[in-house]
Amino acid sequence: MEKIKMSRREAMRHVKFWLFILPAVLGFLCFSAYPLVRSLLLSFTDAPLIPDPDYPAQFIGFENFERIFAIDMTLNFGPALFYTLIFALLHVPIIMAISLGLALILNKDLPCSGFFRVVFYLPALLPAVGMSIMFRWLFTPGSDGFINSWLQSVGVENPPLWLGAGSGWLGLFTILIMSLWGFGSKMIIFLAALKNVPRDLYEAASLDGASPWQQFCRITLPMISPIFFYNLMLTVIAALQLFNESLIVGGTTKQTTFVVLYIYNTAYTGANPRLGYASALAWVLFLVIGVFTVIQFAIKRKVAYYEN
């Protein structure tokens, strides 16, 4: 009797568990699982953005993927992917170094370090649209832009073309510069990690005569390595998915048309928006991001230090 009662109670616990988490489960099914499967299916069709009742989308096999690798690799997608990777390759180490370096400084008992922590985080929270438009104003070539009109006023004859037609590689560097304004969130994460490193480790090390650099390499880095990789992973994924800056500041040259902007253009804009083809592109991007994530997980497993 008692046993049956217990198991009924246990069963009720299962029911209650599922009832409480029902919104998240439904949300996962509707907004993650379904679109994931559906986009894979779409990538094998020629579906347009707006369904045409007269011409239902056709299953075209691997045609989209063949097109990506045979034609688009030299046309648009290849360059978009290439410049996105170059951007990520530059952006990730620079922003990681800045945020870790400043976190190390703020972690010392300096006057007003609380103030600087708060202030450095603010630009990362401001609307990306507003920030991008601001940088567009600063960097617009010609007398319209703030930086170049100032350069001209101090006598620079031909100020650089930061953006737009003819900017070439400089356009990518302009986006790189503005992307650094968001270092605050990464710095806060590093600071949280540094606060958790036991102080007595440093005391013991300095008694043994370890230099600050040795302490950083042998104590700080290993102790924060799990969060370092967490931060790195988020930064890499965000860099590969950069969109707002590419749309608002770039987009007019190959060097500033990043992958997500190209996918957006293919799926939603132009005279012939192609949902099916864009799905295939998005899946290729998914695979690229997946490869990077797996590599980072592998390195993390080998390098990262965990207690216990």
Add this chain to the structure above:
Amino acid sequence: MTGPVLAKRSEKLLLHEKKYYVRAAGHVLLLVLITLLLFLPLIALLLMSFKSDNDLLFYNYALFPHEWTFDNYYNVFNLQGGTRLNFFGSIGNTALITVCSLIGTVFTSALCAYGFTRFRVRENPVVFSVLFAGTMIPSQVLQIPMYEVYYTLNWIDTFWPFIVPSFFGGGILNIFLMREFMRGITPSMFEAAEIDGAGELRMFLQLALPLSVPVLVTVGIFTFQGSWNDFYGPLLYISSPENYTLALAVYQFSTNFNSYTGSMSTMTPWNLIAAVNILSMLPIILLYSFGQRYFIEGISLGSVKG
């Protein structure tokens, strides 16, 4: 014997202290310089918003306005000719979306977090991991089919695509944050309530929720910021100007200013754009100045546990 030794030691200490202060001063100087560099563009933008049209034409390069004017802020709300900016309208739309998704996210993520905290059943960790894996999918992959869904539901150019998803758990990362917090509530409190005959829903509403207020505020603040700043969503799903959110309105206004101002001039009205931009940033700056503690605690907690 001890006298000279002590003196020597304190001399050494003094030297050490002096070194420490010099180094600290150097660090603070560096931090001040970085702060200036970081905020110079924003200050330039703020000053730009007070420049007159005359200033724009002749003193474009100057940081400070020659003649200070509030005309740009006045004009933002009273634009004549062409399509109106509809600034108030877009603020209203954004506020509506933000409030709805705030309610949905905070309530349903708390509900789910309670479920994950209270019921340590066998499938609990597996379900959580599966839900968590969903965050690894790039949003571009998911958004393309969602456009199809919203099109079929006739939700394009409405606010439903921004509000409805938030009522379905509000994102696993928020659930994660709340679960970490609720795990800190002593289990004996629930046991006591259970003995007193409280139902599960009542325990959630009257015990777990009031005790979790700090984390509810953290999640709420991040939801507010994300919802207010959201640009990609409105860019995809909103097409008519009367439904623009603030971010979309600011974008459209800044890139197609001629259709708003009705002018044929090739000069970009950056002073007006700057004013619009500053106004769109203000709510976030206000939110941050009152709730920065929650922002910083939230992001720190998420990373240390994650």
